[in-house]
Amino acid sequence: MEDCIFCKIVKGESPSYKIYEDEYTYAFLDIAKKQYGHTLVIPKEHFVNSIDCTEELLQKVILAVQKIARHYVNDLKFSGVLIMNANGKEAGQVVDHLHYHIIPHGDSENRSSDEDLSLQQQRLKLN
Numbered sequence: 001m002e003d004c005i006f007c008k009i010v011k012g013e014s015p016s017y018k019i020y021e022d023e024y025t026y027a028f029l030d031i032a033k034k035q036y037g038h039t040l041v042i043p044k045e046h047f048v049n050s051i052d053c054t055e056e057l058l059q060k061v062i063l064a065v066q067k068i069a070r071h072y073v074n075d076l077k078f079s080g081v082l083i084m085n086a087n088g089k090e091a092g093q094v095v096d097h098l099h100y101h102i103i104p105h106g107d108s109e110n111r112s113s114d115e116d117l118s119l120q121q122q123r124l125k126l127n
């Protein structure tokens with residue numbers, strides 16, 4: 001979609017701190033949020049939310065969410081992750097391009113949410 005900020009990020013027309021990418025999905029740090037490592041996972045193709053997305057693509061998205069969550073917990077030793085997905089403005093959806101939030105918790109090294117985003121990217125990125 002032309003005016004969609006997440007479509008622009010996928011196309012490289014807007015900058016992002018990439019965490020993970022595959023054929024169908026893209027993940028990057030949420031620059032609007034204050035939690036350390038707050039990550040967004042989106043399909044490369046534009047869908048508004050989990051309700052209008054095709055079943056096939058939604059599976060790819062949730063598997064990418066799991067892959068990143070496993071990386072944060074199993075490899076990077078966060079104690080847990082909060083996974084969220086809002087559908088519709090009334091439910092708290094701000095950007096109308098399907099996205100899952102992954103918020104890691106319990107960092108043993110107590111990293112600050114003020115840490116530079118490029119440093120967060122270096123530490124958290126999967127590929």
Ligand SMILES: [Zn+2]
Binds near residue numbers: 045
């Ligand atoms: Zn979009």
